[in-house]
Each structure stands twice: as C-alpha cells, then as structure tokens.
Amino acid sequence: MPSAVKPPQTLYDKVFADHIVEEKDDGTILLYIDRHLVHEVTSPQAFEGLRNASRKVRRPDCTLATVDHNIPTTSRKNLTTTAKFIEEAESRTQCTTLEDNVKAFGLTYFGLGDKRQGIVHIIGPEQGFTLPGTTVVCGDSHTSTHGAFGALAFGIGTSEVEHVLATQTVITRRSKNMRVQVDGDLPAGVSSKDIILHVIGVIGTAGGTGAVIEFCGSAIRGLSMEARMSICNMSIEAGARAGMISPDETTFNYLKGRPLAPKPDSAEWKKAVAYWSTLNSDADAKFDIDVFINTKDIAPTVSWGTSPQDVIPITGAVPGPDDFQDEDKRKACIRALEYMGLTAGTPMQEIEVDKVFIGSCTNARIEDLRAAAKVVEGKKVAPNLKRAMIVPGSGLVKRQAESEGLDKIFTEAGFEWREAGCSMCLGMNPDILSPGERCASTSNRNFEGRQGAGGRTHLMSPVMAAAAAIVGKLADVRKLAPPTTTAKSSPKIELNAHVADLESDDDLDRLLDEPADPQSTPSPFAAPDASKGAMASFTILRGIAAPMDIANIDTDAIIPKQFLKTIKRSGLGSALFHAWRYEAGTDNEKPDFVLNKEPYRKSKILVCTGPNFGCGSSREHAPWALLDFGITCVIAPSYGDIFFNNTFKNGMLPLVIPPGAELDAIAAEAKAGKEIEVDLPSQTIRDANGKELAKFEVEEFRKHCLINGFDDIGLTMASEEKILKFEGKRTREWPWLDGSGYLAKHGRGPVKVEAVPVPKTNRGEVLKEPLEW
Numbered sequence: 001m002p003s004a005v006k007p008p009q010t011l012y013d014k015v016f017a018d019h020i021v022e023e024k025d026d027g028t029i030l031l032y033i034d035r036h037l038v039h040e041v042t043s044p045q046a047f048e049g050l051r052n053a054s055r056k057v058r059r060p061d062c063t064l065a066t067v068d069h070n071i072p073t074t075s076r077k078n079l080t081t082t083a084k085f086i087e088e089a090e091s092r093t094q095c096t097t098l099e100d101n102v103k104a105f106g107l108t109y110f111g112l113g114d115k116r117q118g119i120v121h122i123i124g125p126e127q128g129f130t131l132p133g134t135t136v137v138c139g140d141s142h143t144s145t146h147g148a149f150g151a152l153a154f155g156i157g158t159s160e161v162e163h164v165l166a167t168q169t170v171i172t173r174r175s176k177n178m179r180v181q182v183d184g185d186l187p188a189g190v191s192s193k194d195i196i197l198h199v200i201g202v203i204g205t206a207g208g209t210g211a212v213i214e215f216c217g218s219a220i221r222g223l224s225m226e227a228r229m230s231i232c233n234m235s236i237e238a239g240a241r242a243g244m245i246s247p248d249e250t251t252f253n254y255l256k257g258r259p260l261a262p263k264p265d266s267a268e269w270k271k272a273v274a275y276w277s278t279l280n281s282d283a284d285a286k287f288d289i290d291v292f293i294n295t296k297d298i299a300p301t302v303s304w305g306t307s308p309q310d311v312i313p314i315t316g317a318v319p320g321p322d323d324f325q326d327e328d329k330r331k332a333c334i335r336a337l338e339y340m341g342l343t344a345g346t347p348m349q350e351i352e353v354d355k356v357f358i359g360s361c362t363n364a365r366i367e368d369l370r371a372a373a374k375v376v377e378g379k380k381v382a383p384n385l386k387r388a389m390i391v392p393g394s395g396l397v398k399r400q401a402e403s404e405g406l407d408k409i410f411t412e413a414g415f416e417w418r419e420a421g422c423s424m425c426l427g428m429n430p431d432i433l434s435p436g437e438r439c440a441s442t443s444n445r446n447f448e449g450r451q452g453a454g455g456r457t458h459l460m461s462p463v464m465a466a467a468a469a470i471v472g473k474l475a476d477v478r479k480l481a482p483p484t485t486t487a488k489s490s491p492k493i494e495l496n497a498h499v500a501d502l503e504s505d506d507d508l509d510r511l512l513d514e515p516a517d518p519q520s521t522p523s524p525f526a527a528p529d530a531s532k533g534a535m536a537s538f539t540i541l542r543g544i545a546a547p548m549d550i551a552n553i554d555t556d557a558i559i560p561k562q563f564l565k566t567i568k569r570s571g572l573g574s575a576l577f578h579a580w581r582y583e584a585g586t587d588n589e590k591p592d593f594v595l596n597k598e599p600y601r602k603s604k605i606l607v608c609t610g611p612n613f614g615c616g617s618s619r620e621h622a623p624w625a626l627l628d629f630g631i632t633c634v635i636a637p638s639y640g641d642i643f644f645n646n647t648f649k650n651g652m653l654p655l656v657i658p659p660g661a662e663l664d665a666i667a668a669e670a671k672a673g674k675e676i677e678v679d680l681p682s683q684t685i686r687d688a689n690g691k692e693l694a695k696f697e698v699e700e701f702r703k704h705c706l707i708n709g710f711d712d713i714g715l716t717m718a719s720e721e722k723i724l725k726f727e728g729k730r731t732r733e734w735p736w737l738d739g740s741g742y743l744a745k746h747g748r749g750p751v752k753v754e755a756v757p758v759p760k761t762n763r764g765e766v767l768k769e770p771l772e773w
C-alpha cells in the first residue's frame with residue numbers, strides 16, 4: 001500500500017512533480033511546459049517542422065517570442081520594417097522568418113519596434129510571463145535565469161522547441177538535486193555575479209552536470225530578484241540543467257503589477273501566493289550534492305582563461321600550469337594562456353583591456369546599469385579603450401535608465417548607449433571583438449572566439465567592468481574613488497518596468513497587417529500524423545573514429561556563432577570546429593587539426609577523452625554540424641546536458657565511457673586510424689576485428705527510438721488524452737497560468753497584444769499610473 005506520509009521533497013521535486021503528465025516505468029517522463037520563450041536563432045527549423053507535419057502551436061497563450069541575438073543595437077529612430085533595418089542578409093532572414101512565423105502561428109511577439117523587445121531572458125520576468133512554480137523552456141541555454149522565481153527553467157534544442165510548440169510538453173527524466181548554500185553578508189565590491197563566478201570556480205563547469213541546483217542561504221535571501229537572476233542565469237556555466245531559488249516576499253513584490261502575473265490583490269493573486277509559498281525544500285529533504293560557500297571568501301572576481309571556471313580574485317595573478325594537479329586542467333591552462341595572450345604570474349590588475357561590454361542576459365537589468373553608472377559617474381573612459389558599450393537588456397530597461405539619467409552619465413563618460421539585444425555577448429550582430437582584442441565583459445561565456453574570432457574575454461560584474469573602463473585595465477572597483485558629482489538628469493520618472501505603449505502596438509499591428517508569405521503560411525491544420533518527421537534508424541555503426549583529447553569542448557567551438565544564422569538544419573558540415581579547422585579569416589585548412597588529416601576526413605565517430613563534451617550553448621547546430629560532416633556517434637567521459645539531449649533528437653548516439661582502460665583502448669584504435677564498431681542493440685563497442693572494447697549504457701526509451709527511428713513528437717501526440725487531462729487539472733488548480741494577461745483580455749487566440757493608452761503629461765512624459773490590462 002502506498003504510504004500516506006509524503007517523503008520530504010526539494011523545491012525542484014515539488015515543481016517537477018506538479019508537471020508530470022505521464023511517467024513510464026523506465027523513468028521517462030512527459031513534463032508539461034507552462035511557459036515557452038522563442039527567439040529567432042533556434043526557432044526557424046522548429047516552425048518548419050510544424051509546417052511540414054501540418055501541426056499547429058498547441059498553446060499560443062503560453063508562448064512569447066522576440067528577436068534578440070541577431071539584431072543591430074544601433075539607433076532605431078529610422079526603423080520602418082525589420083527587413084529594411086537589418087543590413088546583414090542572414091540575420092535579416094532569421095528575424096523576418098520569425099516575423100512570418102509569429103503571424104502564421106498567431107503568437108505574441110515583441111519585435112524591433114516594440115519597447116518591450118529585449119533579450120528573451122530579460123523580457124520574460126519583466127512581463128510577469130515567468131512565474132513561480134512554472135516550467136519554463138526556451139531554445140536557449142540561459143533559460144536557467146528564470147529559476148530565480150522558483151520556476152523550473154531550462155534550455156532546450158530546436159527539436160525540443162518543435163516538440164513544445166506542438167505538444168506543450170518535453171520528454172525528460174528526473175535530475176539530481178544539488179544545493180549550493182551561500183551564507184554571510186556581501187563584502188564591499190562583491191555582487192551576485194561574483195558569487196556565481198566564485199561558485200563555478202569552486203565546483204567547475206561540470207560541477208552541476210545532471211543536476212538542478214537550488215541556491216539558498218542568507219546571502220541569496222538578501223539578494224534582489226535581479227541579482228538572483230544573474231546567479232541562476234549562470235547555473236548553465238556550472239553545467240547544471242537548471243538553477244532555482246525558492247520564491248519569497250522579494251519574489252512576490254517583484255511580480256506584483258506585472259502584466260502577465262495575476263492581478264494584484266485579486267482572489268487569483270492570493271491563491272497564487274498561497275501556492276507559491278509552498279515552493280520551498282522541506283527541512284529534511286535530501287540533496288545528492290551539497291556545497292557550502294561563505295561570502296567572506298568571495299572577492300570581486302574575474303576570469304583569466306577560456307572557461308567560466310577559470311576565475312580568480314582581482315587581487316590575484318594569472319595562474320600557470322603548475323598551479324594545477326589534474327592533467328586535463330594543466331593542458332587546458334596552457335591552451336588558455338596561449339589563446340588569451342597571457343603569461344603566468346602577471347598581476348590581473350596589470351592586464352590592459354581594449355573594449356568594455358556591459359550587457360547580456362546576465363547583467364543588463366536596471367540594477368546592473370545603476371551600479372555601473374555609480375562607478376563611472378563624473379569620470380572618463382581611459383584613453384587606451386577602443387570602445388565601451390552599454391547595451392540595456394530590453395527596451396523597457398533602456399527607457400527606465402534614460403528616465404533616471406543613466407544614459408547621460410554613461411555617454412558623458414565616453415560609453416556608447418545602445419539599443420537592447422544580445423550584442424557583444426556572442427556577436428551574432430555587428431558588435432564583435434577583432435582578433436586579439438581584450439574585453440572586460442559582464443556576459444557569461446569566455447569561450448574561444450565567443451565575442452569575435454580571436455577575441456579575448458574576461459568575465460566580471462557590472463561594477464568591475466565599469467572600473468575596467470575607467471582604468472583601462474582589469475581593475476579592483478574597491479580602489480576607485482567615489483563619484484565626484486551627483487546624477488544630474490532629466491526629472492526622474494519611475495516607469496513601471498512593464499508599461500506598454502502605443503508605439504509598441506503600432507509595430508505589432510504593422511506586422512500583422514503585412515501580407516503573409518504564401519509559401520510560409522501553414523496549410524489548414526490537419527490531424528497530427530505520427531509517422532511524419534521520422535528519423536533515420538541507428539543500429540550498428542562501423543567507421544573511422546577521430547580522436548580528440550580536449551576537456552570542456554563547448555558548442556561555440558563545435559560551431560561558432562556566425563554559422564547559427566541559417567534557417568535550415570543541413571549544410572553545416574563545413575562549419576564544424578571552424579576556428580580549429582581553418583586559418584583565421586580564410587578557407588585554408590590547418591594541417592594539424594584531426595579532421596583535416598587522413599583517414600579522419602571520413603570519420604563517422606568522434607572519440608574525446610576529455611570530459612564535458614558539448615558544454616555551453618543549446619545550439620542544436622552543433623549536432624547538425626557533426627551529422628552533416630558524417631559523424632553520428634560521439635564517445636566521451638561526460639557531456640553538457642543539452643548537447644547530449646540534442647544528439648538523440650537527431651538520430652545520433654552519444655556514448656558515455658568513463659576515463660580508464662576502456663576509453664584508452666577505444667582512443668588507441670582511433671589514434672591508429674582504425675575503424676571501430678558501435679553496436680546499439682547489443683550495447684557494445686568493438687575494434688575492427690570484432691574484439692570487444694567496451695560495453696555501454698543507454699536509456700531504454702532512447703535506444704528504442706533510435707533503433708526504430710521514432711520521432712518524439714509523433715509518440716507524444718499519442719498521449720493527447722493525458723495532456724488534455726493534465727491541462728484540465730492545471731486550469732482548476734493554477735488558473736492564472738492559462739494565458740492570463742494578453743489572451744484573457746482578448747478572449748481568444750491568436751494572442752494579439754493590444755495597446756493600453758498610457759497616461760502622459762502634456763510634455764509627453766509617461767506618468768506613473770496603475771495600468772489596467
């Protein structure tokens with residue numbers, strides 16, 4: 001008989017349990033998704049998949065789209081249409097494709113002319129689209145940001161984007177529970193960015209692999225929502241599936257009055273708060289991994305290398321290989337120093353910077369800009385700086401900052417004041433580093449080539465980046481003199497962060513009025529056909545295996561950002577490992593790179609002896625590039641979670657073989673240029689003569705799908721009744737999740753954002769007024 005007493009649960013357990021649509025005996029779970037954010041880079045192929053199978057978007061009311069990665073951050077004063085505004089052809093195509101898709105599928109969209117447009121992880125919380133206890137996904141690894149609200153939020157690949165659009169669910173398994181407890185007061189100059197950089201330094205970029213991290217402790221409780229978001233944002237850099245923080249009064253106060261949150265003080269709000277208040281880990285809940293951090297050990301922190309775990313207090317010196325015992329880490333250090341152009345032992349504060357970037361989904365919220373402005377106020381950017389940029393996270397953040405006069409402080413100091421977008425965080429738009437340039441950046445990834453081929457990134461907090469801009473070198477913000485002047489600004493207008501305006505809706509109206517491209521309009525939605533979209537089956541694969549021995553090979557290295565602009569899945573083979581395969585800026589092959597040598601040009605398998613293969617971004621372009629090159633199986637000791645998942649969705653097999661004799665034997669065959677054989681039905685790897693090299697584990701469900709070439713969406717659609725039943729329960733228990741906000745107001749789909757006239761003074765300033773939505 002089942003026990004009446006519920007076992008103690010963690011926050012993650014609770015949110016996860018509340019979203020289970022169906023659980024199979026093998027642990028495979030169909031999980032309902034409450035909130036789906038969509039951007040232009042990872043969605044075109046997903047919408048194309050829907051069209052090809054005549055499928056519609058199941059829950060337009062729970063889907064919110066914007067453009068952020070590709071867009072220029074130059075002034076939009078002369079913006080008429082996206083097609084005319086974006087000069088770079090591929091970026092333009094990606095953005096206009098999203099516009100076609102939101103029109104055709106009836107989705108809420110904040111386009112370039114909408115003040116609410118911004119980085120997808122900034123606009124979700126800003127609008128109250130992100131709510132405690134929800135499941136939130138996006139084709140983007142930093143979806144973890146939304147976990148700051150006590151949401152279970154994680155990045156997915158494009159195949160899963162399609163799956164969510166079609167079914168509002170994902171197929172998943174339970175993750176491990178990990179707790180990172182941070183106690184103490186924040187020392188001077190230390191912010192939440194320093195906390196998370198320090199944590200990643202302690203646990204490493206694979207420290208959270210397979211786990212959901214709950215951040216707790218007195219230091220976390222004391223943080224604002226925006227600071228909490230910076231922490232959860234970088235859980236992905238710690239290798240975790242997601243990061244979560246239990247919601248509390250700080251959370252509820254942040255959400256009050258946001259357009260998509262339940263109406264303040266309504267019965268629904270009270271019901272929601274009562275539910276949200278239960279979202280915390282039970283006192284005796286068990287965690288698989290526990291990490292304790294005291295804030296007294298945290299100094300203003302900066303990165304020195306090419307992985308977010310390569311961090312050090314600003315008072316330190318560049319480490320050298322002898323500072324590491326682990327062989328992988330020694331090798332990685334040598335490689336990183338060379339790439340970063342640094343010499344071991346150099347004091348960090350002697351490192352000159354060329355550019356400063358304050359922006360990204362980690363640190364481009366209003367509090368970040370306020371903190372940076374305090375540091376630069378009354379000072380000037382150092383003369384050696386080629387460029388210092390402030391890129392607000394959203395149009396609303398920008399407007400708020402302008403109402404406080406922050407833009408003036410920055411521009412008077414010599415910073416550029418830009419429009420919202422991802423910008424130099426990954427440089428898919430024109431904001432990039434030139435080869436060899438060094439950047440103090442508030443973003444989250446310092447991978448090779450991340451901000452521009454050959455560019456060198458140092459991660460840090462907004463105040464530290466501001467200090468670097470003033471000093472012209474990596475600098476300790478604690479040493480900087482306090483501001484010499486006080487903010488002189490236009491009258492301070494407290495804008496509600498979520499205010500919509502007429503301009504915004506003009507933009508949407510314009511978009512909706514444009515005739516849809518007949519090619520791109522989905523046919524009248526036909527009944528789902530489970531046989532459509534099936535994959536090639538995987539049984540026995542025999543072929544040459546390319547050996548690699550690098551740890552933490554990230555997806556930016558597997559396929560750099562300039563190749564993410566395609567709207568197709570195919571043709572990416574030549575982009576695979578581009579920066580490692582070709583001389584910079586040319587098509588000339590680097591003769592030493594493994595895939596440029598015989599017999600590895602024909603590799604079907606990749607054997608990597610370094611851990612954490614495919615960490616970083618959720619770009620499914622990484623498996624697509626491998627696949628297009630001809631590689632359908634990767635063998636490595638461990639993987640980035642999202643990459644691992646993405647490979648299966650493309651009929652590929654990622655095998656986990658722990659470090660040791662078996663992996664060495666496989667790598668030896670690969671190095672000798674011999675074929676190996678991967679036999680999925682018998683779960684065996686053999687050499688060319690049929691001798692067994694290793695046995696491997698693979699989840700039963702995934703094996704079944706691979707061997708039979710099953711398409712997940714078709715399978716999930718067979719669970720339609722269960723999904724409907726879950727949706728019924730969801731409406732009864734959590735009524736505020738059913739498109740509360742835009743859809744509720746308009747009463748039907750497609751969700752059209754309509755203008756609410758915002759009261760203005762006769763000088764045109766927006767007044768602070770409670771808004772009716």
Ligand SMILES: CC(C)[C@H](C(=O)O)[C@@H](O)C(=O)O
Nearest residue numbers: 041139140141142617618619
């Ligand atoms: C483009 C997108 C897939 C990617 C991600 O998943 O993280 C991007 O946002 C990044 O930061 O590299």
Ligand code: SF4
Nearest residue numbers: 142360361422425426
């Ligand atoms: S990490 Fe950078 S590129 Fe990725 S979503 Fe955030 S701001 Fe955009």
